[in-house]
Amino acid sequence: MILLQRSKLDAKQTSPVSTSTDNELSYEEKQKEIVDFINEDMNEIASYETKANKALASVSAENFKNDKELYRVLTSEVIPEYEKALEKAKSLEVSVEELTPIKDKLEKALIIYYDALQLEKEALEKTDKALIEQSNAKGSEYIEAITEYHVEMEKLAEEYGVNYKKSTTN
Known part of the structure; x- marks a missing residue:
C-alpha cells in the first residue's frame, strides 16, 4: 500500500x-x-x-469468516478499487525526466500486487493452495518493488528540496 503524507517545498x-x-x-x-x-x-x-486494503482486511486474517465472503469482497470491492489505482498509474504523464523511471517503478509495483490479487481470486475459485502460495510470493515481490519506488522517490525529492514522507505500512 502506498500512503504518502503531504509534501511541501523546503523553504530553506x-x-x-x-x-x-x-x-x-x-x-x-x-x-x-x-x-x-x-x-x-x-x-x-x-x-x-x-x-x-481496508476491504481486504475486513475479511482476512483475524476477520476471516469463510472463502465465499473473502471471494465476494475481493471481486466486488478490492479488485475494482485496485484497478482504479492501476489505471491512474498507467495514465500518469510526467514532464520531469527524472520522474519517468520512478513512475515506471510505481506502475510495476502496482501490476505485481494486482497480479497477486488475481492469483488469490483464482485460488479461491479453484480451491488451489498452490495458487495462494503464488499470490503470497507476489505479495512479497510487491513489497520489494514498492520499497524500490520509495527509495528512488526519496532521493529525487531530496535532490529538489521536497519533503517526502511515506507511511510505515509498507
Whole structure:
C-alpha cells in the first residue's frame, strides 16, 4: 500500500537560478511537478489502495469468516478499487525526466500486487493452495518493488528540496 503524507517545498532549500525553455523545465518547475506528483497523483492512487486494503482486511486474517465472503469482497470491492489505482498509474504523464523511471517503478509495483490479487481470486475459485502460495510470493515481490519506488522517490525529492514522507505500512 502506498500512503504518502503531504509534501511541501523546503523553504530553506536554495535553488539554482534557471530559466525555462520550450524543452527544458526550470528547477522550480521541476520542483513543483514533483510536489504535484506526490500530493495529487500519488495521493489519489493511495486513496484507491487504502480502500482496497481496508476491504481486504475486513475479511482476512483475524476477520476471516469463510472463502465465499473473502471471494465476494475481493471481486466486488478490492479488485475494482485496485484497478482504479492501476489505471491512474498507467495514465500518469510526467514532464520531469527524472520522474519517468520512478513512475515506471510505481506502475510495476502496482501490476505485481494486482497480479497477486488475481492469483488469490483464482485460488479461491479453484480451491488451489498452490495458487495462494503464488499470490503470497507476489505479495512479497510487491513489497520489494514498492520499497524500490520509495527509495528512488526519496532521493529525487531530496535532490529538489521536497519533503517526502511515506507511511510505515509498507
